[in-house]
Amino acid sequence: MSSEPNAYASHPPRMREATILDKVVANGGVMSIALFFIVCCLFFSVTTDAFLTAPNLLNVIRQSAPLLIVAAAMTFVITTGGIDLSVGSVLALTATLSAAALQAGVPWPLAILLMLLLGGVIGVIQGYFIAYERIPAFIVTLAGLSVIRGFALLITGGYSIPIEPTSPFVALGRAWILGIPAPALIAIVILAVAYIAFNETHFGRYVTGVGANAEATRRAGVNTRSVILWVYVLSGTAAAAAGVILSARLGSGSSNAGQGFELDVIAAVVLGGTSLFGGRGSLTGTILGALTVAVLANGLILSHLSPFFTPIVTGFIILVAIWLNFRLFRGGAKGR
Amino acid sequence: MTDTHVSRVRMTGISKRYGALQSLDNVSLDLKPGEVLGLVGDNGAGKSTISKVLSGAVIPDAGTIEIDGKHVAFTSPADARAARIEMVYQDLALCDTIDVAGNLFLGREPKRRVAGVPMLDKKLMHERARDMLSNLGIVIPDTRMKVENLSGGQRQSIAIGRAASFNPSVLIMDEPTAALAVAEVEAVLELIRTVSQRGVSVILITHRLQDLFLVCDRIQVMYEGRNVAERRIEDTNIEDVVNLIVGRKFAARSAGHNREKGASA
Numbered sequence: 001m002s003s004e005p006n007a008y009a010s011h012p013p014r015m016r017e018a019t020i021l022d023k024v025v026a027n028g029g030v031m032s033i034a035l036f037f038i039v040c041c042l043f044f045s046v047t048t049d050a051f052l053t054a055p056n057l058l059n060v061i062r063q064s065a066p067l068l069i070v071a072a073a074m075t076f077v078i079t080t081g082g083i084d085l086s087v088g089s090v091l092a093l094t095a096t097l098s099a100a101a102l103q104a105g106v107p108w109p110l111a112i113l114l115m116l117l118l119g120g121v122i123g124v125i126q127g128y129f130i131a132y133e134r135i136p137a138f139i140v141t142l143a144g145l146s147v148i149r150g151f152a153l154l155i156t157g158g159y160s161i162p163i164e165p166t167s168p169f170v171a172l173g174r175a176w177i178l179g180i181p182a183p184a185l186i187a188i189v190i191l192a193v194a195y196i197a198f199n200e201t202h203f204g205r206y207v208t209g210v211g212a213n214a215e216a217t218r219r220a221g222v223n224t225r226s227v228i229l230w231v232y233v234l235s236g237t238a239a240a241a242a243g244v245i246l247s248a249r250l251g252s253g254s255s256n257a258g259q260g261f262e263l264d265v266i267a268a269v270v271l272g273g274t275s276l277f278g279g280r281g282s283l284t285g286t287i288l289g290a291l292t293v294a295v296l297a298n299g300l301i302l303s304h305l306s307p308f309f310t311p312i313v314t315g316f317i318i319l320v321a322i323w324l325n326f327r328l329f330r331g332g333a334k335g336r
Numbered sequence: 337m338t339d340t341h342v343s344r345v346r347m348t349g350i351s352k353r354y355g356a357l358q359s360l361d362n363v364s365l366d367l368k369p370g371e372v373l374g375l376v377g378d379n380g381a382g383k384s385t386i387s388k389v390l391s392g393a394v395i396p397d398a399g400t401i402e403i404d405g406k407h408v409a410f411t412s413p414a415d416a417r418a419a420r421i422e423m424v425y426q427d428l429a430l431c432d433t434i435d436v437a438g439n440l441f442l443g444r445e446p447k448r449r450v451a452g453v454p455m456l457d458k459k460l461m462h463e464r465a466r467d468m469l470s471n472l473g474i475v476i477p478d479t480r481m482k483v484e485n486l487s488g489g490q491r492q493s494i495a496i497g498r499a500a501s502f503n504p505s506v507l508i509m510d511e512p513t514a515a516l517a518v519a520e521v522e523a524v525l526e527l528i529r530t531v532s533q534r535g536v537s538v539i540l541i542t543h544r545l546q547d548l549f550l551v552c553d554r555i556q557v558m559y560e561g562r563n564v565a566e567r568r569i570e571d572t573n574i575e576d577v578v579n580l581i582v583g584r585k586f587a588a589r590s591a592g593h594n595r596e597k598g599a600s601a
Binding site for chain 1: 391393412413414417423425429430431432433434438442443444445447453454455456458
């Protein structure tokens with residue numbers, strides 16, 4: 001038998017360190033939404049005069065603050081492989097209750113605190129059924145969507161409750177601090193905290209772990225149930241904060257607020273490349289996703305097109321962005 | 337090392353039932369410090385279940401576990417880990433979308449405090465991950481790679497590396513060599529020898545019988561959820577072990593069943 005020395009001769013290693021291109025492909029979800037975001041911004045900048053002005057851009061952020069805040073929390077939920085359909089209802093309930101509380105003479109800081117607490121408690125209840133009773137998140141929060149909206153309607157009788165415009169509470173939605181609208185400022189702070197929590201803390205790591213392989217994470221000694229419970233506490237509290245900000249901005253609490261809000265939030269998160277199957281999430285993507293949805297709505301109005309085009313265009317973009325993930329950035333969307 | 341009198345692990349009368357299936361029926365297992373025990377049996381014999389009991393992932397219906405002579409009751413994998421029992425799972429238990437270092441440290445990530453807030457110390461994690469892997473002779477070019485992008489052998493190496501690197505007193509390996517290339521199998525067996533020489537007790541579950549004869553001190557055979565035989569490695573050979581696993585002898589001579597069992601106990 002002849003040996004084949006050449007076949008065994010040294011050759012360059014087959015594995016190499018990740019290059020920039022690898023990283024771009026691995027973050028395909030974020031890249032495709034970034035592309036859409038830039039294209040949208042460029043398009044409206046060219047076609048309308050009003051879009052690319054500081055007041056308009058700040059207004060976009062101000063209006064999309066509730067969306068950004070809840071989408072940040074929803075990124076945690078969806079990364080664990082769960083979903084929270086009740087956020088729109090929680091928003092409506094806290095919007096009406098904060099208006100009702102102010103009308104009843106509750107001091108405004110206490111009213112805000114109570115609303116955040118209420119959102120957290122709703123999260124604990126839903127999270128308990130999901131994490132400890134193992135009922136699918138879709139079902140638990142679908143029930144929550146119905147029940148919580150029902151409470152909001154019951155309390156208000158379907159009317160909206162006005163908030164005294166002189167109350168310092170409305171500043172939360174209307175004030176400008178250092179040239180930035182207060183809701184935008186709150187959203188930016190929450191997004192920064194969420195980004196750090198998601199990427200740099202143990203909790204964020206375990207959220208990804210639970211979504212990627214819950215059993216492996218449990219075997220590694222992580223209390224996966226408490227991680228799951230906490231993400232719903234986060235989304236409940238975030239939805240409550242959004243409700244407070246919305247009622248403060250509008251100057252009234254309406255039980256019909258946030259109809260379909262949960263779908264906008266989920267759309268923003270999914271647009272950002274977070275996988276509905278769990279284990280793969282990106283807060284950068286979520287921010288870009290939420291802003292893309294907001295810029296579209298704003299830009300279409302500025303273009304003097306019917307605002308009813310917004311859902312149509314948003315829907316198409318969701319489909320195309322996800323399709324791009326699967327095709328163009330196949331590496332990053334492996335098996336998903 | 338194996339003539340010490342206090343057992344590292346002594347499991348007695350372990351039983352576990354899943355619905356209609358009696359997965360474990362009065363199983364016992366004894367392991368001395370530094371001993372390498374081969375656990376063999378056909379699929380469904382209960383090898384994986386008994387090892388999961390020891391690693392705290394499965395809570396038995398009956399039976400007792402002693403570690404170094406002390407009675408313990410594990411209610412979670414964290415309990416077993418606190419008793420320094422590590423397990424490499426057959427299904428690897430890796431998180432695909434987390435990087436190599438993150439998987440190595442999952443559940444015990446080093447902390448650093450930024451303004452009093454505990455955060456992941458990623459830099460330290462990657463540094464220590466590189467050291468851990470190179471100590472074990474495992475070649476991974478970049479600890480920042482996600483595990484989903486690694487080959488089967490590399491994934492196995494990460495799983496073993498994770499278990500072996502945290503100073504375990506008992507290391508349980510469920511089919512550690514099943515997905516490995518020839519050279520990688522040798523490396524794993526060498527790793528088993530190294531850790532057992534340091535006094536770590538090893539339980540090796542494998543279908544690769546030739547591996548048993550290279551590293552094990554003793555072999556325990558399971559059949560349909562029961563212990564059926566135990567052999568010192570020098571007293572047996574592959575043919576004997578195969579017969580014990582498939583239970584041909586027992587089936588053929590049902591009258592001699594008890595005698596055989598008694599002789600091997």
